[in-house]
Amino acid sequence: MRRADRVAGASLLAISVAFSAGALTNHVYWGEYGPGPGFLPFWLGVVMAVLATTLLVDALRSPDPGAAWLPSGDGLKRLAVVLGVTVAFVALLNVLGMIVDTALFLLVLIRYLDRSPWWLALTLSAATSAVIYLVFSFWLRVPFPVGPLGF
Amino acid sequence: MDFVSNLALGFSVALTPFNLMMAMIGVLIGILIGALPGIGPPSGVALLLPLTFGMDPTSGIIMLAALYAGSMYGGTITAVLINTPGEAASVVTCIDGHQMALQGRAGAALGIAAFGSFVAGTFGVVMLMLVSPALARWSLSFGPPETFALMLLGLTTVTLLTGENAIKGYISMVLGLMIAMVGFDIISGDARYALGIPEMMDGIDFLPVAIGLFGLGEVLAGAEQAKSKPAIIHVGYGLRHVMPTAKDWVRSRWAIARGTVLGFFVGVLPGAGPTIGTFLSYALEKKVSKYPQEFGHGAIEGVAGPEAANNSASTGAMVPMLTLGIPGSATTAIMLGGLMMWGLRPGPMLFEKNPEFVWGLIASQYIANIMLLILSTAFIPLFVRALRVPYTILMPLIIIFCITGAYSLKNSVWDVGQMLIFGVLGYAMKKLGYSPAALTLALVLGPLAERALRQSLIISDAGVGIFFLRPIAAVLTTVAILAMLMPALRALRSAMRRRALANAA
Numbered sequence: 001m002r003r004a005d006r007v008a009g010a011s012l013l014a015i016s017v018a019f020s021a022g023a024l025t026n027h028v029y030w031g032e033y034g035p036g037p038g039f040l041p042f043w044l045g046v047v048m049a050v051l052a053t054t055l056l057v058d059a060l061r062s063p064d065p066g067a068a069w070l071p072s073g074d075g076l077k078r079l080a081v082v083l084g085v086t087v088a089f090v091a092l093l094n095v096l097g098m099i100v101d102t103a104l105f106l107l108v109l110i111r112y113l114d115r116s117p118w119w120l121a122l123t124l125s126a127a128t129s130a131v132i133y134l135v136f137s138f139w140l141r142v143p144f145p146v147g148p149l150g151f
Numbered sequence: 152m153d154f155v156s157n158l159a160l161g162f163s164v165a166l167t168p169f170n171l172m173m174a175m176i177g178v179l180i181g182i183l184i185g186a187l188p189g190i191g192p193p194s195g196v197a198l199l200l201p202l203t204f205g206m207d208p209t210s211g212i213i214m215l216a217a218l219y220a221g222s223m224y225g226g227t228i229t230a231v232l233i234n235t236p237g238e239a240a241s242v243v244t245c246i247d248g249h250q251m252a253l254q255g256r257a258g259a260a261l262g263i264a265a266f267g268s269f270v271a272g273t274f275g276v277v278m279l280m281l282v283s284p285a286l287a288r289w290s291l292s293f294g295p296p297e298t299f300a301l302m303l304l305g306l307t308t309v310t311l312l313t314g315e316n317a318i319k320g321y322i323s324m325v326l327g328l329m330i331a332m333v334g335f336d337i338i339s340g341d342a343r344y345a346l347g348i349p350e351m352m353d354g355i356d357f358l359p360v361a362i363g364l365f366g367l368g369e370v371l372a373g374a375e376q377a378k379s380k381p382a383i384i385h386v387g388y389g390l391r392h393v394m395p396t397a398k399d400w401v402r403s404r405w406a407i408a409r410g411t412v413l414g415f416f417v418g419v420l421p422g423a424g425p426t427i428g429t430f431l432s433y434a435l436e437k438k439v440s441k442y443p444q445e446f447g448h449g450a451i452e453g454v455a456g457p458e459a460a461n462n463s464a465s466t467g468a469m470v471p472m473l474t475l476g477i478p479g480s481a482t483t484a485i486m487l488g489g490l491m492m493w494g495l496r497p498g499p500m501l502f503e504k505n506p507e508f509v510w511g512l513i514a515s516q517y518i519a520n521i522m523l524l525i526l527s528t529a530f531i532p533l534f535v536r537a538l539r540v541p542y543t544i545l546m547p548l549i550i551i552f553c554i555t556g557a558y559s560l561k562n563s564v565w566d567v568g569q570m571l572i573f574g575v576l577g578y579a580m581k582k583l584g585y586s587p588a589a590l591t592l593a594l595v596l597g598p599l600a601e602r603a604l605r606q607s608l609i610i611s612d613a614g615v616g617i618f619f620l621r622p623i624a625a626v627l628t629t630v631a632i633l634a635m636l637m638p639a640l641r642a643l644r645s646a647m648r649r650r651a652l653a654n655a656a
Binding site: 001004005008012019022023026027028031033034035036039040044045048051052054055058069070071075076078079081082083087089090093098102106109110113114116124128132136142143144145 | 318319321322325326328329332336338339341343344367370371374375543544546547548550551554555558559562564567568571574575582583584601604605606608609
């Protein structure tokens with residue numbers, strides 16, 4: 001965790017400097033009557049810089065490496081798979097359409113995470129997709145992305 | 152004002168079969184919307200508003216107000232059971248509510264929340280009825296400095312929720328404020344931090360962020376656990392198990408009382424709604440509690456107070472909307488749009504020319520609160536039973552919920568992408584000791600606070616001094632600054648103590 005704190009501290013410091021700099025260069029700090037759009041962002045950057053420096057200094061000075069925060073082994077693999085499949089879902093949303101994408105997503109993850117038999121995974125994913133379709137497309141009329149099959 | 156005859160008129164309107172049905176539908180949909188992350192009361196009201204155009208405005212507002220009340224409770228269900236706030240005002244309930252659930256006391260948490268909500272909601276309606284005229288006149292004197300000071304106080308007290316590491320709490324908060332800066336600046340028309348991307352120019356909405364931070368983040372954290380983690384929580388579904396114990400009641404009663412009163416007044420203030428009411432209530436309860444160390448680990452006051460606060464605040468938020476045309480919260484802002492569309496002008500004229508609208512609404516709110524109490528105590532067991540599904544199956548379903556929720560805000564895949572990014576961020580924040588709640592609150596309040604700040608400085612001759620020259624603002628600002636300094640003082644004191652010990656050794 002200490003390493004994460006150092007990285008976080010340093011990155012936040014860099015971000016806050018860029019933030020404040022951007023505020024001053026692109027926007028007016030103080031307009032005719034009062035604060036301009038650059039006013040508050042600038043000061044937020046300053047405050048964040050102070051906070052980030054404190055965090056960084058604390059982390060640099062601390063002798064204790066702190067608890068590991070990232071999982072390892074199986075846990076890491078599971079996390080990566082869930083995240084990866086979710087990212088793929090979002091990437092394919094406009095390609096496959098919400099309903100099909102949802103069905104595939106559920107099928108893959110339920111099988112992977114729960115190790116349930118195929119028939120259960122299929123039923124659940126089909127049922128959920130249908131429910132989503134009914135609730136959102138029919139009842140709430142939210143226009144979802146449609147895939148090649150028209151829904 | 153002759154309350155009795157007005158109420159009689161109101162009940163004659165509210166008790167028609169159609170309006171009773173509208174209230175019931177409103178409460179049911181409200182609970183559902185409150186529970187679903189990604190559709191909060193603002194979205195719910197916005198989505199249902201078009202459906203009300205064909206009907207009498209009174210029926211419409213009855214349903215929407217009932218929805219608002221119901222959603223305050225619906226969010227509690229998911230907050231307690233799966234640590235996912237269904238909407239902003241339930242964020243605080245997650246903290247102790249979910250801990251209680253993990254300790255097997257989900258029923259007590261939900262029960263006390265239901266009861267607290269009923270008490271607070273009813274109190275809210277009574278106050279709405281009695282106090283609208285006078286209170287509206289007083290809150291007219293709230294100018295930008297007072298509004299900003301109140302928001303500053305709300306933001307700083309958030310850090311009391313962040314546990315031991317105040318630095319990380321403040322970082323989370325300031326990060327939220329920085330994110331709030333992205334997008335169009337209303338006052339000047341500048342696009343800030345848009346990086347040339349059109350979607351960024353709209354700014355970063357609170358909902359995809361909150362869904363990502365809390366919903367997806369939690370799922371990712373759960374993903375690394377061993378696979379057959381038993382589902383949510385085992386709650387026996389007899390009514391017995393839903394009831395809090397006698398000790399719970401005793402401990403909660405003052406929390407409910409305080410939350411009710413605090414929530415109402417916070418809700419009335421324009422710009423501050425149920426969400427900030429819950430944060431203040433939680434901070435207050437932690438302050439006055441005999442068991443402050445329990446907070447964050449299942450203190451029932453941490454559920455009772457905020458749950459009462461959000462229901463009285465949501466009712467309170469309707470006071471300025473009806474009397475002044477100034478929304479008391481995001482949801483009431485949308486309701487205000489509805490009023491305009493129906494051709495009704497808020498203000499004293501509304502009470503004069505359309506008494507059946509106002510009093511029908513007030514009477515119906517009494518009824519809606521009763522309905523909510525009955526439905527929430529009856530529903531919990533069913534809901535909970537449905538959630539005994541294994542977590543490994545629930546996880547992908549929750550992710551789908553989050554995705555559809557994030558999407559339905561603006562029919563935008565970009566928002567889904569945002570949700571995803573904040574999901575990863577939320578995971579990291581949780582593991583590293585930051586505060587997603589602080590970030591979220593800052594993101595919600597940021598634009599409003601900035602507007603109040605700039606308006607204050609524009610009208611001020613004394614620069615920042617204006618916040619200390621006006622009495623109400625001065626009080627609020629001073630308390631806020633004290634709240635900010637407390638962690639620093641605490642750290643200083645412990646550093647000095649350590650040095651004293653080292654010297655003595």
